[in-house]
Amino acid sequence: MKKLRIHELTVPLTAGSIAPLKAGDKVLLSGIIYSARDAAHKRLAEMIHRGDSLPFDLAGQVIYYLSPSPAKPGMIIGSSGPTSSYRLDSYTPALLELGLKGMIGKGARSREVIDAIVKNRAVYFMAVGGAAVKMAQSIVSARMIAFPDLETEAILELKIEKMPLFVAVDADGSDIFKI
């Protein structure tokens, strides 16, 4: 039985820091990341189209396809597992062009997204869907930074420590869902 290769990595990511990652490897990710899903991606795309500045600088950053359940009193965040990534596929290449280096979600990506990942030397991580309390344990702070009217779909800035992820698509375009 081949053991999983495990990497510890900190955001912001660079082409160099993600170079050793291969599809199927495990990653413990730390640093600041941002949550965004369907409605927030639609807004980001509209802002890019209009030439507006975005709520956060995408360079080297990671977006987590997440809208958590509400935090109970005294807790940092509620359950925090990933949502399906394919729904964001149409928005992703433009964000990668602007310097986004990583996405966290679940399920396979389109050919266009994988091509854009290779072109921009980025990485797509998979989190385990339905392991949402476990995922929340690696979030040490959460703060809403944009689109409060989107409520649970607003953009959160999340500080994470050793979030357990798997490399689903690496910078060379190897895809765990096709291996």
Next chain:
Amino acid sequence: MNEIDISRIISAVKTLCMEANYLIDPIVRERLRIALKKEDLPIAREILEMILENHILAHEKQMPICQDCGVVVVFIELGQDVHIVGGDFYEAIQEGVRRGYSDGYLRKSIVSDPIFGRKNTQDNTPAIIHTEIVQGNSIQITIAPKGGGAENMSEIKMLKPADGIEGMKNFIIDCVKRAGGNPCPPVIVGVGVGGDFEQCALMAKKALLRPLNEPNSVLEWAEVERDLLARINDLGIGPMGTGGKTTALAVQIIQKPCHMASLPVAVNIQCHAHRHRSIRVE
């Protein structure tokens, strides 16, 4: 005749919403543990271990197993000798959902219009309610919160009678294949065969509610379920779609009579969190 006040309906629905989201079905947990014993691919094992650990964390912290606390699907079996008093029955169910999702810190995921605005209704209502009138003087309430990821992978097709058993099986297997890792495998595959267009879809969802350790009561159909489960697990999709021996934990079919021109087949895919909870209000 048995009088039941709506306050008891509200309170039952509220509790069921919370319990369904916090507590895993023990049979699902058992099937996942068996799956872990069979898997030798390291990534599949890690994923299953995380899912199993998450059940314990959710239970301990009384937090939802999954952040997608779903659209609430309610199945009511209303005894014909029950008289509901104190207010509107359906509104009582919606109020129970409202309270369960608010007091239980569950995510509200419902938008008011599918196209225009897509504004969150803030309380996870409306729930989708299916009512059946049955004999007796009690009410059986089942709450099955359904996540968007798995529901989105569901399909229905009006096959031709000539497509037969293999046509039916291929459609079901292809549906699971197309879904891949999206619906959070290991999945439970609910299938409706027969009926008409809308009944077939409902049968597929209802099939999910049959206990996973109870095969179809008709011998031929139990054999179809076994064969489909084996063929689906041979696809190699595996936990979360990253490969392995466990793609589905069960295939559950409801079959019903249909028109001589028709062979409707519906597939409703359920994620490994498989949330459902029932109570009888007497």
